[in-house]
Amino acid sequence: MKSLKGLGIVSLAAVLVYGLIMTTGCQNSREKAAEKMMENAIAKATGGKANVDIKDGKVAVTTKDGTSEFSAGGTEWPADLTLDIPKVEGKIKSVFRTSTPRGKNWTISMGGVASDVPAKYVKALEEKGWTINMNATTERGGSAQATKDQDMVVLNFTSYDKGFVLNVTVGVAK
Numbered sequence: 001m002k003s004l005k006g007l008g009i010v011s012l013a014a015v016l017v018y019g020l021i022m023t024t025g026c027q028n029s030r031e032k033a034a035e036k037m038m039e040n041a042i043a044k045a046t047g048g049k050a051n052v053d054i055k056d057g058k059v060a061v062t063t064k065d066g067t068s069e070f071s072a073g074g075t076e077w078p079a080d081l082t083l084d085i086p087k088v089e090g091k092i093k094s095v096f097r098t099s100t101p102r103g104k105n106w107t108i109s110m111g112g113v114a115s116d117v118p119a120k121y122v123k124a125l126e127e128k129g130w131t132i133n134m135n136a137t138t139e140r141g142g143s144a145q146a147t148k149d150q151d152m153v154v155l156n157f158t159s160y161d162k163g164f165v166l167n168v169t170v171g172v173a174k
Contacts, residue, residue: 031055066101081106083172085153086124088117090166103173113164118142118157121168125153149173 035052042050042061051062058071074095077087090113098105122135122144130146130153141158150173157166 068098068100070096070098072096077108078106081170083151083170084128085130085170086121086128088113088121088166088168090114090117101174103171105172106168106170108168108170110166110168112162113157113166115159115164117164118144118155118166121155122146 031054035054038052038059038061039050042048042052042063046063048064053060053062057073058069061068061070072094075092076095077092078095078097080097088108088110090110093109093111095109096107118137122132125146126132128148130148133145133147135144136142139159141156141164143157144155146153152171154169154171155166156169157164159165
């Protein structure tokens with residue numbers, strides 16, 4: 001159980017430090033301070049040692065369980081997302097990537113998506129052989145989850161004045 005708790009803390013720490021680095025100009029002294037802060041937090045949470053490396057807009061965390069990498073940025077559908085899923089049509093606001101010893105995740109955030117896109121996307125997943133495990137919608141938004149083998153796609157969507165905000169999270173097991 002400590003390992004799962006530690007993994008969550010590692011992920012949270014990486015996201016927070018990544019945000020700190022990206023908003024402060026990536027100065028070397030700040031990167032080193034952030035690396036040390038993360039290493040101490042991870043060691044305390046997991047009872048083990050951690051090495052944190054922040055370079056080229058990526059955060060890499062190495063523990064006895066392996067290396068996890070976190071990065072954010074881009075406004076294009078991820079080229080490294082080769083899983084057989086449909087691409088969502090619309091404006092991509094950001095992409096967040098995570099790679100761990102257990103697998104990879106991508107979260108693609110989109111804005112101004114038409115209200116019928118989530119339903120069309122769920123149907124397109126079904127047509128590609130994905131099993132829809134959950135699909136709940138209201139007039140203000142909703143969520144859907146699909147699985148295929150050990151891989152998963154999660155949609156979360158919320159309406160606002162100019163359309164829908166849509167987050168597509170894809171998890172690929174190793």
